[in-house]
Amino acid sequence: MKVPFLDLHSPYIELKSELDSAYQRVMESGWYILGKEVEAFETEFASYCDAKYCVGVSNGLEALHLILRAMEIGAGDEVIVPANTYIASWLAISQAGARVVPVEPDEKTYNINPLLIENAITSRTRAIIAVHLYGQPADMDAINEIATRHNLKVIEDAAQAHGARYKNRRVGSLGEAAGFSFYPAKNLGAIGDAGAVTTNKAELADKIRLLRNYGSRVKYDNEIQGYNNRLDELQAAFLRVKLSKLDEWNTRRLQVARQYLNTLSNNSDLTLPFTPKWAEPVWHLFVIRYPNRDELQQKLHQSGIATLIHYPIPPNLSKAYSRHKDLEEYPASFPLTESLSREILSLPISPHISEQEIDMITKVLISFI
Numbered sequence: 573m574k575v576p577f578l579d580l581h582s583p584y585i586e587l588k589s590e591l592d593s594a595y596q597r598v599m600e601s602g603w604y605i606l607g608k609e610v611e612a613f614e615t616e617f618a619s620y621c622d623a624k625y626c627v628g629v630s631n632g633l634e635a636l637h638l639i640l641r642a643m644e645i646g647a648g649d650e651v652i653v654p655a656n657t658y659i660a661s662w663l664a665i666s667q668a669g670a671r672v673v674p675v676e677p678d679e680k681t682y683n684i685n686p687l688l689i690e691n692a693i694t695s696r697t698r699a700i701i702a703v704h705l706y707g708q709p710a711d712m713d714a715i716n717e718i719a720t721r722h723n724l725k726v727i728e729d730a731a732q733a734h735g736a737r738y739k740n741r742r743v744g745s746l747g748e749a750a751g752f753s754f755y756p757a758k759n760l761g762a763i764g765d766a767g768a769v770t771t772n773k774a775e776l777a778d779k780i781r782l783l784r785n786y787g788s789r790v791k792y793d794n795e796i797q798g799y800n801n802r803l804d805e806l807q808a809a810f811l812r813v814k815l816s817k818l819d820e821w822n823t824r825r826l827q828v829a830r831q832y833l834n835t836l837s838n839n840s841d842l843t844l845p846f847t848p849k850w851a852e853p854v855w856h857l858f859v860i861r862y863p864n865r866d867e868l869q870q871k872l873h874q875s876g877i878a879t880l881i882h883y884p885i886p887p888n889l890s891k892a893y894s895r896h897k898d899l900e901e902y903p904a905s906f907p908l909t910e911s912l913s914r915e916i917l918s919l920p921i922s923p924h925i926s927e928q929e930i931d932m933i934t935k936v937l938i939s940f941i
């Protein structure tokens with residue numbers, strides 16, 4: 573038996589008739605950018621996130637970038653961001669012209685360590701980007717409390733956490749604004765690139781609507797210098813179909829995670845994911861830690877089990893940032909982030925993986941550790 577890391581064909585088969593009819597509806601409409609489907613999706617996704625507003629955009633990176641632009645965060649400003657995240661969280665800051673200030677994670681949750689945030693704040697700090705890594709919400713009360721005290725904005729990077737809950741509240745409305753990605757492999761995935769911003773602030777939503785569409789509300793009336801970061805009708809129509817399945821598929825991911833957690837148990841070498849009492853993660857990834865990670869990955873590969881590493885090169889060690897001016901004044905090394913990157917391994921998890929497949933993965937894994 574071979575187990576792929578992720579199977580994107582099964583979700584299509586499960587929803588084939590709905591997705592195909594969404595495709596036909598849009599094709600027949602003759603209207604392909606910013607129309608009824610985008611508006612309907614925005615209403616449905618805002619409601620799903622318990623947020624007042626949703627603005628569909630072109631992808632997750634641009635969702636974060638436009639939030640920073642709308643907040644007028646740029647040159648001379650600093651933004652605090654986890655050291656261990658997908659590089660897009662950093663790139664959004666750099667593209668806005670602001671300085672990246674990375675902070676190390678909590679060793680158990682892998683999310684930004686609130687105890688280390690205060691040390692990284694300077695007179696130039698404007699915002700904190702909290703990433704809900706691997707689908708588990710960051711400790712938002714602690715982060716918001718620090719932000720309030722220092723008059724900072726809090727932005728959620730919710731690209732991996734559609735539907736996750738923090739103290740019974742959905743991510744997407746826990747800060748001033750949230751950026752989502754609908755990259756096909758995410759829990760809510762489009763059939764191509766797509767993203768969204770959610771917020772409870774009318775003014776911010778309005779500004780992002782302008783920014784995503786050349787700075788104009790009315791065609792050829794350009795109020796500000798904007799971008800082309802629109803969500804198209806086809807993707808919005810597909811996302812509406814997928815959104816109707818999101819809770820069911822997230823529940824299935826939870827069952828898979830429980831099967832892993834019940835079958836594998838922490839031993840001195842293997843560290844399983846840790847979930848704080850207040851977190852309801854949506855298990856975008858199931859990440860274990862093992863000192864001899866490369867050898868384990870190789871053995872699993874030889875047994876037909878595909879795994880991935882999220883992420884093998886932390887942004888500070890990437891070619892894009894290792895000599896970047898942003899890291900000069902700060903410690904250029906992030907020991908915990910770097911050691912995590914050498915030990916973490918993502919096991920297959922998805923709504924469509926079978927119990928038998930998980931059973932086989934855990935048996936093979938146990939035989940190697």
Ligand SMILES: *Cc1c(COP(=O)(O)O)cnc(C)c1O
Pocket residue numbers: 631632633634657658660661703729731732752753754755765766767
């Ligand atoms: C996927 C992802 C993004 C970027 O989303 P795109 O749609 O690929 O631009 C940003 N942040 C995190 C944490 C992600 O996982």
